[in-house]
Amino acid sequence: QVQLVESGGGSVQAGGSLRLSCVVSGVAFDFADLGWYRQALGKTRERVATITSQGISHYGDFMQDRFTISRDNAKKTVYLQMDNLRPEDTAVYYCLLITHPNYWGQGTQVTVSS
Numbered sequence: 001q002v003q004l005v006e007s008g009g010g011s012v013q014a015g016g017s018l019r020l021s022c023v024v025s026g027v028a029f030d031f032a033d034l035g036w037y038r039q040a041l042g043k044t045r046e047r048v049a050t051i052t053s054q055g056i057s058h059y060g061d062f063m064q065d066r067f068t069i070s071r072d073n074a075k076k077t078v079y080l081q082m083d084n085l086r087p088e089d090t091a092v093y094y095c096l097l098i099t100h101p102n103y104w105g106q107g108t109q110v111t112v113s114s
Helices: none
Strands: 003-007 010-013 018-025 033-039 046-051 057-059 067-072 077-082 091-098 108-113
Touching: 003 091, 018 033, 018 091, 018 108, 033 067, 033 077, 046 067, 046 077, 046 091, 057 067
Parallel strands: 010 108
Antiparallel strands: 003 018, 018 077, 033 046, 033 091, 046 057, 067 077, 091 108
C-alpha cells in the first residue's frame, strides 16, 4: 500500500522559512520520481518542484529562487525547503509520487502572514 505523509507545514511571517517533509512507503523509493504541488484557496493546483530518481530537479515558474527540492533515499523522504516566504505562498502543499496512477499525500497547510 502506497502512502505519502507530509509534515512541516505551519504559520510563518513573511521572509521566514519552512521545510516540508514527505515520507513515502509502499514503493521502491530509490526508483521513484517525486514532486511537490500546492493549491491556494480558490485556485488550481500548481507545480512547485519535481525530482527524478536520479536527483534531477525541475521547478515551476518563479519557484526556483526560493524553493529547493531534495531527497534522502535512505530515509525514503522528499523535502521542500522554502525560504523568503511571501503571503502569496499560502496554500496547501501536496507531495506527489509520479507514477501510473499518481499518488498524493493528504497535504500540509502553509500560511504566510505579512
